[in-house]
Amino acid sequence: MDKKKLKELVSASYDGKVLQEDTVMQITQTLNRKMLKAYIRALKSWENKQTVIITTPEENSDIKTLSTLFLDKNVTHAIDPSLILGVKIQDNDMIYEMSLKNRFDTMLSQLDA
Amino acid sequence: MKNNTDIIKDLEKKLSSFGTDSKTQNIGVVTKNTDGVIMLSGLSKAFMGEIIEFSDKSTGVVLNLDEDSVSVILLDKSSSLREGDTAKTTGKLLSIKASEDLLGRVLSPLGLPLDGKSEIKKGMDMPLERIAAGVVERQPVDTPLKTGITAIDAMIPIGRGQRELIIGDRGLGKTAVAIDAIINQRPQGGKKKDLQGHKQVICVYVAIGQKQSTISQIVNKLKEEKALEYTVVVAAGAADPASLWYLAPYAGTAIAEYFLEKGNDVLIVYDDLTKHAWAYRELSLILRRPAGREAYPGDVFYLHSRLLERAVRLNKKNGGGSITALPIIETQAGDISAYIPTNVISITDGQIFLESDLFNMGIRPAINAGNSVSRVGGAAQTGTMKSVAGKMRLDLAQYRALAAFAQFGSELDQATLGQLERGKRLTQVLIQPQYGPLSEAHQVLSIWATTNGYADDVPVESMRKFISELFEYVNTHDKKLLELLSTGDKIKEEATKALTKAVESFKKGFSV
Numbered sequence: 001m002d003k004k005k006l007k008e009l010v011s012a013s014y015d016g017k018v019l020q021e022d023t024v025m026q027i028t029q030t031l032n033r034k035m036l037k038a039y040i041r042a043l044k045s046w047e048n049k050q051t052v053i054i055t056t057p058e059e060n061s062d063i064k065t066l067s068t069l070f071l072d073k074n075v076t077h078a079i080d081p082s083l084i085l086g087v088k089i090q091d092n093d094m095i096y097e098m099s100l101k102n103r104f105d106t107m108l109s110q111l112d113a
Numbered sequence: 114m115k116n117n118t119d120i121i122k123d124l125e126k127k128l129s130s131f132g133t134d135s136k137t138q139n140i141g142v143v144t145k146n147t148d149g150v151i152m153l154s155g156l157s158k159a160f161m162g163e164i165i166e167f168s169d170k171s172t173g174v175v176l177n178l179d180e181d182s183v184s185v186i187l188l189d190k191s192s193s194l195r196e197g198d199t200a201k202t203t204g205k206l207l208s209i210k211a212s213e214d215l216l217g218r219v220l221s222p223l224g225l226p227l228d229g230k231s232e233i234k235k236g237m238d239m240p241l242e243r244i245a246a247g248v249v250e251r252q253p254v255d256t257p258l259k260t261g262i263t264a265i266d267a268m269i270p271i272g273r274g275q276r277e278l279i280i281g282d283r284g285l286g287k288t289a290v291a292i293d294a295i296i297n298q299r300p301q302g303g304k305k306k307d308l309q310g311h312k313q314v315i316c317v318y319v320a321i322g323q324k325q326s327t328i329s330q331i332v333n334k335l336k337e338e339k340a341l342e343y344t345v346v347v348a349a350g351a352a353d354p355a356s357l358w359y360l361a362p363y364a365g366t367a368i369a370e371y372f373l374e375k376g377n378d379v380l381i382v383y384d385d386l387t388k389h390a391w392a393y394r395e396l397s398l399i400l401r402r403p404a405g406r407e408a409y410p411g412d413v414f415y416l417h418s419r420l421l422e423r424a425v426r427l428n429k430k431n432g433g434g435s436i437t438a439l440p441i442i443e444t445q446a447g448d449i450s451a452y453i454p455t456n457v458i459s460i461t462d463g464q465i466f467l468e469s470d471l472f473n474m475g476i477r478p479a480i481n482a483g484n485s486v487s488r489v490g491g492a493a494q495t496g497t498m499k500s501v502a503g504k505m506r507l508d509l510a511q512y513r514a515l516a517a518f519a520q521f522g523s524e525l526d527q528a529t530l531g532q533l534e535r536g537k538r539l540t541q542v543l544i545q546p547q548y549g550p551l552s553e554a555h556q557v558l559s560i561w562a563t564t565n566g567y568a569d570d571v572p573v574e575s576m577r578k579f580i581s582e583l584f585e586y587v588n589t590h591d592k593k594l595l596e597l598l599s600t601g602d603k604i605k606e607e608a609t610k611a612l613t614k615a616v617e618s619f620k621k622g623f624s625v
Contacts, residue, residue, distance in 0.1 A: 093155030095136075095137070
């Protein structure tokens with residue numbers, strides 16, 4: 001199965017942002033083990049592309065404002081107290097970190113150097 | 114001097130930018146780990162040659178960029194990486210710290226010390242991969258790089274900035290030739306320039322896939338000969354991963370380029386590029402790149418051409434330094450028409466071909482003068498050497514042609530017999546012990562004496578004795594002659610007279 005067909009299968013598996021279980025089951029019945037593995041990987045990759053994780057050190061009312069920046073994506077909220085202050089946004093394979101922890105880490109690495 | 118208000122204002126400025134200082138990271142997830150090659154998904158912003166840092170702090174270099182995956186070669190022996198582990202880009206190209214402190218050191222291709230001495234922390238970051246100097250920055254090769262090996266300096270001269278391949282089967286003395294060339298760069302009397310005004314040469318020896326014991330032997334020999342003082346050894350041993358074998362010659366070249374930028378002349382030895390090609394083949398097959406002839410990938414030529422193209426002679430405007438490359442290639446049963454040998458032969462500016470038959474006949478270095486050639490070095494030969502080398506080359510060529518006929522046992526005239534005898538003696542002149550490089554004056558002296566018939570009455574088996582005693586005699590009785598022959602000028606009347614006088618007076622006291 002080439003990449004083009006794989007992409008077609010993945011896009012057929014979704015209705016908007018929602019993965020269609022029936023369609024997925026139908027598709028998987030026709031795939032062999034190797035194809036299934038590639039299909040799962042492609043679905044994961046698609047999910048990653050569609051998901052944005054916003055991490056804050058504590059419950060924060062600014063999350064709603066930040067979420068409006070990613071209207072076309074599924075936004076999930078996580079809490080990580082180790083950030084101390086600020087926010088970390090993961091959009092697919094990109095991480096934007098504006099936290100105090102990051103600031104301290106940078107300072108420490110500069111001191112080490 | 115700033116007043117208190119200014120300082121506080123500065124601090125306020127810093128404070129205002131404090132919050133906006135964000136970090137952007139590009140991350141990926143390990144999907145496969147095969148023999149030191151890691152496949153990752155994500156890392157969409159990674160670029161070729163970028164360093165990738167894994168979650169276990171091991172590092173790697175990007176070698177393949179696919180539509181939705183990236184292949185990275187591991188630089189450590191780490192095998193603990195598993196599917197699902199994360200990695201991030203660093204935005205840095207692979208580089209090595211280079212400084213004067215590297216002289217006398219033994220390093221891994223990543224710049225880590227292998228000699229038990231301190232870590233090199235200071236230095237200029239030199240990228241391992243770099244585009245070679247262009248046409249405008251270069252000048253023709255015009256300065257000799259003396260190897261101290263008579264057969265090479267007389268017949269296959271090497272110039273500074275040249276790429277001369279050393280090729281032959283295993284165990285024929287390829288490394289020995291290169292090591293002799295390094296030893297011969299030892300400064301005379303601690304001076305930074307020789308008698309002809311040529312700069313001292315800094316050497317880089319790159320060991321690729323060699324046994325640790327062999328590397329250790331070489332390092333000890335260089336130390337013994339006081340050659341390590343001006344040499345950097347970059348070693349990727351047999352137990353190191355293929356990625357380090359692959360990177361070693363580029364690391365060596367990066368170090369050489371540091372000294373080049375300082376205006377120095379550098380000699381770099383790649384020992385050997387056959388193993389380098391093996392390492393690249395191994396990596397390419399794991400990366401699933403299409404295999405071509407002998408299972409090498411299609412870009413194996415580019416692998417070596419981009420490396421050897423970095424050998425250069427810069428013009429004065431660009432510092433006037435040079436990098437002379439001596440790549441080594443190992444052949445199988447003397448087959449120089451195999452894939453990698455032909456590639457490297459076509460890239461380099463000539464080759465020194467070592468032959469097993471000559472080696473077994475006791476002719477060492479076992480250089481086959483017929484198959485060896487220097488395409489640009491002739492222009493760099495000194496006048497002194499040119500005056501004697503031409504005649505020697507002719508005499509030897511005639512000898513080789515006649516020797517083939519003489520095997521049939523046909524009757525030969527006196528002139529032909531004379532040529533054969535001269536050839537036999539000249540062959541003896543070119544035999545030289547290992548680690549015993551000769552100065553140009555001594556080389557010229559031995560060639561001149563033989564080509565001018567002063568050794569015709571010396572039995573062939575006594576030729577070595579004749580030459581060594583001649584050297585001893587001149588060293589003790591006629592130092593002026595050696596100085597005269599060291600100037601690099603053409604041999605004229607004055608020098609001819611001095612040579613005749615010295616050789617004749619030596620012969621009076623010489624007995625077989």
